Amino acid sequence: MKILFVHQNFPGQYRQLIDWLIAQGGHEMVALTQSKTPPNIPGIKIFGYRPHHRPKDDAYALSKYWEECCGSGFGVVRACKRLEEQGFVPDLVLGHVGWGELTFMKQIWPSVPVLGFFEYFYLAQGGSVGFDPEFPASEHTPFIMHARNAVNFANIETVDLGHAPTQWQLNTFPESFHSKIYCCHDGIRADLLKPNHAAKVPLGRLGRDVTREDEIFTYMARNMEPTRGFHVFMRALPDILAARPKARALIIGGSETSYGKKSDADGGYRAEMEREVGDRLDWDRVHFLGRVPYADFQKIIQISRCHIYLTVPFVLSWSLLESMAMEATIVASDTAPVREVVTHGETGLLADFFDPKALANQVAEVLASPADYAGLGPAARRHVLENYDFLSHTLPIHLEKMNSLVPKAAQIPMPV
Incomplete structure (x- = not known):
């Protein structure tokens, strides 16, 4: 499968999946990131991209985040066009929706499926804001929080499928999102993370x-x-x-x-x-x-x-x-x-x-x-x-969802 990962802090939530795909071999993978020092991971080509635009410090608060995310999204557009010129068009795009990087993906490749990571819907009540009375929210906070969700609302239409890592995080999103988002954690490598009584x-x-x-x-x-x-x-x-x-x-x-x-x-x-x-x-x-x-x-x-x-x-x-x-x-x-x-x-x-x-x-x-x-x-x-174990529990779920979006010839063999 030809896979494009889009994540400003790559590899982010995809670290276990990428390692596994590289170990399997046979996949062509590319990543786009804003990181100034992207990791060197043999088996995947990693390219940095720059946001096309950043809002000024005094930009209007209700639209500042959307402006920033549009700048990142259009930066990804320009990077994807360069990839296409070099002969790379993915079978599947995986990315985090929260920073706007996927927003314009269907304007570039309308027929390429997109699977987006939906991490959090900004809440004025019931979430982090206003929870601790020691750090009270301002009277403008509910409006700013909801305005930030413009990115989530745009991207639920961009993606073909979304996923959230925990049920609580999924439940922060409106009910109208749920039919398009499946719940499955990124996965923990419990085979590598074990107790060690001899540790020093x-x-x-x-x-x-x-x-x-x-x-x-x-x-x-x-x-x-x-x-x-x-x-x-x-x-x-x-x-x-x-x-x-x-x-x-x-x-x-x-x-x-x-x-x-x-x-x-x-x-x-x-x-x-x-x-x-x-x-x-x-x-x-x-x-x-x-x-x-x-x-x-x-x-x-x-x-x-x-x-x-x-x-x-x-x-x-x-x-x-x-x-x-x-x-x-x-x-x-x-x-x-x-x-x-x-x-x-x-x-x-x-x-x-x-x-x-x-x-x-x-x-x-x-x-x-x-x-x-x-x-x-x-x-x-x-x-x-x-x-939450990656190999035995979460990986099969993620592969099944990824494969459901692409033709059979491009599908990833399921682990035995």
């Missing part, structure tokens, strides 16, 4: 490795920000460390902002929270590791006695399911996206997002009595294997 992580401050014998608890987010409950974690941290004098916190993530309003402080939300709780913390036992290589992330989770995952109602992080696959004992926020994958007392533990003390108490209990919670990690892994 070097901590320079200690001058030695830490292992599962150490009292380690962990928190991870792409960036330390309110959408991922970083402020809640930091407010719980003093009580956790006070209750467990030998415990150490390993914290993974950057200091930028991926979602929502940026912090006004130098150093971002991390700096804000360090000032707020600073005099209550034993900083010698708090380790900010920044962003780490994927292999290091795995080892950190594998030695963790308790992994904390927090989020407002928003897109579910891969890291939660990856941690579950590695049999981590999870303490997570009792929020709708999390409840879809974590059942309290069965595959993990849930705590009130707005109650740092309750979070701290739950984490301290797990650290104090790991044997009492030893069944949660294996149950979490079984849940991932049954519902």
Whole structure:
């Protein structure tokens, strides 16, 4: 099959699928991305493209996002025309609809099927905006959020089929979208993500490795920000460390902002929270590791006695399911996206997002009595294997949907 991937942060949600297709061989694949440093993946040709237009900083707020997305979409148009001049016309286009990159795809190739990734419908209520009263929405927010959905409305007409990774994310979209979108996660490589009782992580401050014998608890987010409950974690941290004098916190993530309003402080939300709780913390036992290589992330989770995952109602992080696959004992926020994958007392533990003390108490209990919670990690892994494993569960679904859009001669053989 000749496949075109379109994703501004390629490979994004397609990383597992691309690796599998390359391993199978026989497919001609091309990717378009805005990344300034696209990955080098042997077996797929990756081309950067530039948005044709970007809105000015003072552009009208209600149409600014649409203007930006149209600029990206037309940048893709120009890139696709260059591909066509070089002799490449895909059998199928796969891409993320959220940034407008697919918007004009049918104006380029009307007969080429498009399968779009529908990640989130912007909600003024029931989603990330306005969930936490500490970060109230403005009176204009409902209008700005709905205006951003112009991209979703345009692209539901562009695609031949869409998919959403979780039922909660699918349910953010209006009912009128549902008949055209199937629900299936990107997939977790549970065959590669396993517990490892021999894992070690070097901590320079200690001058030695830490292992599962150490009292380690962990928190991870792409960036330390309110959408991922970083402020809640930091407010719980003093009580956790006070209750467990030998415990150490390993914290993974950057200091930028991926979602929502940026912090006004130098150093971002991390700096804000360090000032707020600073005099209550034993900083010698708090380790900010920044962003780490994927292999290091795995080892950190594998030695963790308790992994904390927090989020407002928003897109579910891969890291939660990856941690579950590695049999981590999870303490997570009792929020709708999390409840879809974590059942309290069965595959993990849930705590009130707005109650740092309750979070701290739950984490301290797990650290104090790991044997009492030893069944949660294996149950979490079984849940991932049954519902989110890439090879055995999600890949066959995605291949079936892809094949349904193309002639039989171009279809991908199903795995045996």
